[in-house]
Amino acid sequence: xxxxxVCLSPDLMHLYNVRDKTVVVVDILRATSCMTTAFAHGIxxxxxxxxxxxxxxxxxxxxxxxxxxxxxxVDGFDFGNxxxxxMHESLKGKxxxxxxxxxxxxxxxxxxxxxxxVGSFLNLSSVEAYLxxxxxxxxVICAGWKGKVNLEDTLFAGALVELLKDHIEPDCDAPLxxxxxxxxxxxxxxxxxxxxxxxxxxxxLNIQKDxxxxxxxxxxxxxxxxxxxxxxxx
Amino acid sequence: xxxxxVCLSPDLMHLYNVRDKTVVVVDILRATSCMTTAFAHGIxxxxxxxxxxxxxxxxxxxxxxxxxxxxxxVDGFDFGNxxxxxMHESLKGKxxxxxxxxxxxxxxxxxxxxxxxVGSFLNLSSVEAYLxxxxxxxxVICAGWKGKVNLEDTLFAGALVELLKDHIEPDCDAPLxxxxxxxxxxxxxxxxxxxxxxxxxxxxLNIQKDxxxxxxxxxxxxxxxxxxxxxxxx
Numbered sequence: 001x002x003x004x005x006v007c008l009s010p011d012l013m014h015l016y017n018v019r020d021k022t023v024v025v026v027d028i029l030r031a032t033s034c035m036t037t038a039f040a041h042g043i044x045x046x047x048x049x050x051x052x053x054x055x056x057x058x059x060x061x062x063x064x065x066x067x068x069x070x071x072x073x074v075d076g077f078d079f080g081n082x083x084x085x086x087m088h089e090s091l092k093g094k095x096x097x098x099x100x101x102x103x104x105x106x107x108x109x110x111x112x113x114x115x116x117x118v119g120s121f122l123n124l125s126s127v128e129a130y131l132x133x134x135x136x137x138x139x140v141i142c143a144g145w146k147g148k149v150n151l152e153d154t155l156f157a158g159a160l161v162e163l164l165k166d167h168i169e170p171d172c173d174a175p176l177x178x179x180x181x182x183x184x185x186x187x188x189x190x191x192x193x194x195x196x197x198x199x200x201x202x203x204x205l206n207i208q209k210d211x212x213x214x215x216x217x218x219x220x221x222x223x224x225x226x227x228x229x230x231x232x233x234x
Numbered sequence: 235x236x237x238x239x240v241c242l243s244p245d246l247m248h249l250y251n252v253r254d255k256t257v258v259v260v261d262i263l264r265a266t267s268c269m270t271t272a273f274a275h276g277i278x279x280x281x282x283x284x285x286x287x288x289x290x291x292x293x294x295x296x297x298x299x300x301x302x303x304x305x306x307x308v309d310g311f312d313f314g315n316x317x318x319x320x321m322h323e324s325l326k327g328k329x330x331x332x333x334x335x336x337x338x339x340x341x342x343x344x345x346x347x348x349x350x351x352v353g354s355f356l357n358l359s360s361v362e363a364y365l366x367x368x369x370x371x372x373x374v375i376c377a378g379w380k381g382k383v384n385l386e387d388t389l390f391a392g393a394l395v396e397l398l399k400d401h402i403e404p405d406c407d408a409p410l411x412x413x414x415x416x417x418x419x420x421x422x423x424x425x426x427x428x429x430x431x432x433x434x435x436x437x438x439l440n441i442q443k444d445x446x447x448x449x450x451x452x453x454x455x456x457x458x459x460x461x462x463x464x465x466x467x468x
Contacts, residue, residue: 008383011246015381147249149242151407172431173385180418181411197406 004131004138004164005171006157006178010106011147018113022136024127024160025110026119027143028152029198030081031103033120033214034066037083039233040122040220042092046231048104049097058097067099071205074099082210083122095230102143107226110141116226117234121156121189121214126221128163130234138168140175151181151196152215155189158182189215238365238372238398239405240391240412244340245381252347256370258361258394259344260353261377262386263432264315265337267354267448268300271317273467274356274454276326280465282338283331292331301333305439308333316444317356329464336377341460344375350460351468355390355423355448360455362397364468372402374409385415385430386449389423392416423449 007016026032035046049055052069056076059065066079073080081100098104110116114136119127131138140160142153158178161170170176185192190212193199202211223234241250260266269280283289286303290310293299300313307314315334332338344350348370353361365372374394376387392412395404404410419426424446427433436445457468 008242009246011249012243012381012383015245145407147246148406149246149408149411151411154407154411172382173379173388174383176429177383177385177388177411177415181414184414184418195410 002137002168003171004140004161004168004175006140006142006161006174008142008149008154008174009144009147010102010109010141013109013141016139018110018139020137021113021139022115022117022131022134023110023113024117024119024131024138024140025103025107025143026140026153026156027100027103027106028120028156028214029202030083030210030214031098031100031143032118033122034081034083034086035098035118035224035231036120036122036220036222038086038091038096039222039224041087043086044093044095044232046096046098046224047229048107048231049099050105050108052099055097055099063095063097064091065097067104069101071101071202082207083213084210102145106141106143118224118231119156119160121159121217122219123222124156124159125218126223128160130223131160132164132167145198150198152193152198154178155182155185155192159186236371236402237405238374238395238402238409240374240376240395240408242376242383242388242408243378243381244336244343244375247343247375250373252344252373254371255347255373256349256351256365256368257344257347258351258353258365258372258374259337259341259377260374260387260390261334261337261340262354262390262448263436264317264444264448265332265334265377266352267356268315268317268320269332269352269458269465270354270356270454270456272320272325272330273456273458275321277320278327278329278466280330280332280458281463282341282465283333284339284342286333289331289333297329297331298325299331301338303335305335305436316441317447318444336379340375340377352458352465353390353394355393355451356453357456358393359452360457362394364457365394366398366401379432384432386427386432388412389416389419389426393420
């Protein structure tokens with residue numbers, strides 16, 4: 001049976017060998033939720049950057065620039081990190097250069113994986129099916145918050161472990177812990193998360209609407225996959 | 235209100251500032267359970283070492299040597315990592331040099347903390363009271379398994395968060411996750427852990443009796459504290 005493991009923080013990535021794996025990068029609040037939303041609304045590609053300056057430099061190549069630092073939109077960028085910004089008609093067929101505090105950093109750390117895809121509650125079922133039908137073992141990388149473990153990414157990892165349990169076996173304790181937490185929270189994701197540190201942080205930024213949206217399951221069926229440094233639809 | 239945070243792996247210690255904190259080092263299977271047992275049976279001191287050779291060199295200074303690598307007793311050492319080895323009359327008043335795969339490494343990483351104590355289910359209530367009555371914020375360091383997060387140490391951290399909830403506030407998501415897991419598992423610790431990776435690993439070593447013992451709560455009231463590089467009773 002294939003296996004699924006969960007890396008609860010990008011700062012633990014040195015413990016995992018990704019070479020033979022499909023890696024699912026998760027940053028529920030809000031990078032990978034934005035990416036899923038953008039592809040569902042016709043974006044052509046998203047290129048992730050760890051560094052702000054590299055991202056900004058893509059403007060000269062006709063890219064829109066997008067992302068955040070510490071939850072806030074960056075000066076000079078076209079778009080921030082709210083999924084509602086990625087629903088506009090005008091973005092259809094366009095290319096975006098994207099950088100965020102945690103999500104794009106996690107993606108960079110997955111470099112060398114056989115395959116890298118983007119997961120969020122918004123495309124949960126499609127990611128699940130993609131992994132179930134795929135040939136590779138799976139590693140879910142939770143973006144966390146500046147290296148610290150967070151609840152919302154852990155819950156999404158747990159959702160994948162739970163939904164795939166008849167097909168893919170948990171490899172270690174982290175997937176089991178995530179699975180238990182998801183089963184505890186699944187019927188009340190928003191309430192379960194309301195005491196979490198990141199939700200409190202984001203509430204201070206007045207984006208409760210974003211949070212509720214990012215915790216909605218299966219709105220879209222796109223699965224963004226990294227090809228030659230660009231995310232495109234699988 | 236004081237705060238409690240949980241570091242789920244020693245490999246995440248760079249994210250935490252320990253200078254003003256009481257750090258609780260946890261390696262339920264089995265280092266900190268052995269230490270608690272040894273002090274409850276009259277051991278004078280335990281000196282933790284990260285390196286095998288340094289530990290072995292203490293023989294020349296009249297110390298007993300103890301510990302394990304990969305769950306197995308080390309050649310030339312007096313004792314292994316089973317708590318039942320630390321109950322003998324002959325150990326009363328003696329000093330032990332101790333090294334283990336994970337537990338003593340975690341202790342070394344806590345260097346610089348205001349205070350370092352040792353926790354296990356065996357002395358749970360006493361550790362809880364010690365932290366409640368203490369002046370410092372708390373950080374629980376889970377020893378994990380070679381950097382990876384494990385369930386048993388996470389559950390112990392969660393037990394402290396739960397028991398202290400009216401007196402000490404969770405600082406981040408990791409303590410909340412641990413608390414949820416503990417509340418889910420608390421009436422069936424052994425069953426909850428039977429699928430965990432470390433319990434499976436230890437079952438292969440035929441030490442089910444050790445595991446059951448290490449999951450027993452409040453057998454002892456000792457709280458081992460590090461003073462000048464040696465653990466002694468608080």
